Amino acid sequence: MASVSFNKVEKAFGSTKVIHGLSFDIRDGEFMVLVGPSGCGKSTLLRMLAGLEEITAGTIAIDGRTVNDVDSKDRDIAMVFQSYALYPHMSVRDNMGFSLRLRRADKREIETRVARAAQILNLEPYLDRYPRELSGGQRQRVAMGRAIVRDPKVFLFDEPLSNLDAKLRVQMRSEIKALHQRLRTTTVYVTHDQIEAMTMADRIVVMHDGVIEQIGTPLELYDRPENLFVAQFIGSPAMNVVRGTLRRANGNAHVITPDGIRWPLGASSAADGQPVTYGVRPDHLELVAGSENGVPGEIVVVEPTGSETELVVKVGDAQLTAEARGRASVKPGDRVMFAIDPANVHLFDQASGARLPS
Amino acid sequence: MKRFVTEAKLLLIGIPVAIWTLLPIYHLFLFSISSKDEAFAGKLWPDHPTLRNFGIVFREQHYFLNHFWRQFGNSLVIAVAVGAITLGIAATAAFSISRLKARGGRAVLNCALFTYFIPAAFLAVPMYKAMSAYALLNTRWALILAMVTIASPYAIWVLKQASDKLPFELDEAARIDGASPLQLFRLVFLPLMAPSLVAVGTYALLLAWNEYLYAFLLLSRDEDITLPVALGHFLSADDSPWELLMTTGLIYALPPAAIYYAFKRYMVAGLTSGAVKS
Numbered sequence A: 001m002a003s004v005s006f007n008k009v010e011k012a013f014g015s016t017k018v019i020h021g022l023s024f025d026i027r028d029g030e031f032m033v034l035v036g037p038s039g040c041g042k043s044t045l046l047r048m049l050a051g052l053e054e055i056t057a058g059t060i061a062i063d064g065r066t067v068n069d070v071d072s073k074d075r076d077i078a079m080v081f082q083s084y085a086l087y088p089h090m091s092v093r094d095n096m097g098f099s100l101r102l103r104r105a106d107k108r109e110i111e112t113r114v115a116r117a118a119q120i121l122n123l124e125p126y127l128d129r130y131p132r133e134l135s136g137g138q139r140q141r142v143a144m145g146r147a148i149v150r151d152p153k154v155f156l157f158d159e160p161l162s163n164l165d166a167k168l169r170v171q172m173r174s175e176i177k178a179l180h181q182r183l184r185t186t187t188v189y190v191t192h193d194q195i196e197a198m199t200m201a202d203r204i205v206v207m208h209d210g211v212i213e214q215i216g217t218p219l220e221l222y223d224r225p226e227n228l229f230v231a232q233f234i235g236s237p238a239m240n241v242v243r244g245t246l247r248r249a250n251g252n253a254h255v256i257t258p259d260g261i262r263w264p265l266g267a268s269s270a271a272d273g274q275p276v277t278y279g280v281r282p283d284h285l286e287l288v289a290g291s292e293n294g295v296p297g298e299i300v301v302v303e304p305t306g307s308e309t310e311l312v313v314k315v316g317d318a319q320l321t322a323e324a325r326g327r328a329s330v331k332p333g334d335r336v337m338f339a340i341d342p343a344n345v346h347l348f349d350q351a352s353g354a355r356l357p358s
Numbered sequence B: 001m002k003r004f005v006t007e008a009k010l011l012l013i014g015i016p017v018a019i020w021t022l023l024p025i026y027h028l029f030l031f032s033i034s035s036k037d038e039a040f041a042g043k044l045w046p047d048h049p050t051l052r053n054f055g056i057v058f059r060e061q062h063y064f065l066n067h068f069w070r071q072f073g074n075s076l077v078i079a080v081a082v083g084a085i086t087l088g089i090a091a092t093a094a095f096s097i098s099r100l101k102a103r104g105g106r107a108v109l110n111c112a113l114f115t116y117f118i119p120a121a122f123l124a125v126p127m128y129k130a131m132s133a134y135a136l137l138n139t140r141w142a143l144i145l146a147m148v149t150i151a152s153p154y155a156i157w158v159l160k161q162a163s164d165k166l167p168f169e170l171d172e173a174a175r176i177d178g179a180s181p182l183q184l185f186r187l188v189f190l191p192l193m194a195p196s197l198v199a200v201g202t203y204a205l206l207l208a209w210n211e212y213l214y215a216f217l218l219l220s221r222d223e224d225i226t227l228p229v230a231l232g233h234f235l236s237a238d239d240s241p242w243e244l245l246m247t248t249g250l251i252y253a254l255p256p257a258a259i260y261y262a263f264k265r266y267m268v269a270g271l272t273s274g275a276v277k278s
Helices: A042-051 A091-102 A105-122 A136-150 A168-184 A194-202 A218-223 A230-233 B002-032 B050-060 B067-099 B105-117 B122-132 B139-162 B168-177 B181-210 B211-217 B225-235 B242-266
Strands: A003-011 A016-026 A031-037 A055-062 A077-080 A154-158 A186-191 A203-208 A213-215 A240-249 A252-256 A264-265 A275-280 A285-288 A294-304 A308-315 A320-326 A337-342 A344-348
Touching: A003 A042, A016 A055, A016 A213, A031 A042, A031 A194, A042 A055, A042 A154, A042 A203, A055 A194, A055 B122, A077 B168, A091 A105, A105 A136, A105 A218, A136 A168, A136 A308, A136 B168, A154 A194, A168 A194, A194 A218, A194 B225, A203 A218, A203 A230, A203 B067, A203 B122, A230 A240, A230 A344, A240 A320, A264 A294, A264 B050, A275 A294, A275 B225, A285 A320, A308 A337, A337 B181, A344 B050, B002 B242, B050 B242, B067 B139, B067 B181, B067 B225, B067 B242, B105 B139, B122 B139, B139 B181, B139 B211, B168 B181, B181 B242, B211 B225, B225 B242
Parallel strands: A031 A186, A031 A203, A077 A154, A154 A186
Antiparallel strands: A003 A016, A003 A055, A203 A213, A240 A252, A240 A275, A252 A264, A275 A344, A285 A337, A294 A308, A294 A337, A308 A320
């Protein structure tokens, strides 16, 4: 087990800079997820930690030891690839024992460790099969087994679930999480899927265009996104945002959009007349019967999922998503009112996208 | 019905092609089982088929066949050596260019391709001079080195292309697992390249086995020459022993056929299936 720290890490491919001086720490035993849209540099960052990419500037340290010039094999890490990268000419047993064999470990020792990993991952019946004889989920487990056998300081996962179908992905998600809870090995997990990030992570690093947008626990990111990017990236369905101007009148503040809708607001430090982006999550748009303190809308689409109902509504010029618990008794075309608790409103500066303190 | 028509068409093409290909071989065979008198009788099957010719060849009972086994051995040693050395060169070159991304790999490949603009025959005289300068003439090494030179560019090119198709994540996984480049080469690259290696090795081996021009130029003593050159000597007499020439030719054609059947099963694709999700 080990901590990992990134200090002003930069990466450039030729003259193109893809990672712009990132600094953050991963604690011992932590499950850290790097998440962001494709091309944000998350995989590059992971590959730099793995020693598969040169570090252009800055330092990466594992357990306090700077590893910039340390070979992959001497960093004591194990990596699970998106494509599994199993050796096709070796049986599951040999795939899992390969790293130990390279280290010239004792045959009996290899045997025991492979057996233990196989038991953890329910791979015992498949030890003598070849990768081509396994299903996608089983191959994924072998790839994880190969990592476990090593008993490394840090586990690296590079989008390990992208190649699996939806059902298996959910299953493997909890398997990986359970594995981490059992082994407590420091883990760095890269994904573009914010749901994976939310459900698995102890903490999440949200990346965008080679910079860190925010670091925090899943619920911190959900409840207090530091900027508009995080606000819209985390959470599904995505946060509703409208652009308007902040208005103050006798101690009360609200945001008014060009279409004349007044959006309720609590206390805000923003100045009167400041252009802002007003954000509210779909589950905080509450369907009410004729309230004074709400925004009027028209139902466009009703999407029941059983446990809840997703509503696409038109409010002024904006199209928003609302999420109602249980069944909703509305139909397309209905004119309705939505109440918004000012405590659940997120306000961002329109120019910078940064969160405005309330 | 449609299928029948397609098959009929294929047969119409296939049968003439088969006859066209097999006729000379049949002729070869026919000569080898005929006595000298009967060989030119123009019959489809000799009246008194005999294996006497084979006996003469195997027992070296003819002026032209005095060194048959020696020459057969020369051919064999040279062909196997050319196959092995070419494989060694091409596999390591392909590995460093394709997997280790060695600097200048691209240039090496372009040079390899460029050599094919120059016909091998043009290089015969320069090669002779080079071998003479290194005092290698009339040694097996002369022909081995010459044939390796000719076979390598193509072998490198083919192996590089095949190697590019191996998923790169395998190398990365192996590196993280702790493999040095040499271990990567031995434990991951070579096993996965086996089908291509067999194909390329066979190519180089047969190229050397069948070579006449260079063998004729670089080797001259009867004890040193390879069998194709020895076969050529048969024609230097006014009264060539055709039936023995054909018999020796037939024997000479057998090892390549055997090699083909032995290695056929290795030349199958799909060995890498299951490595990565495609």
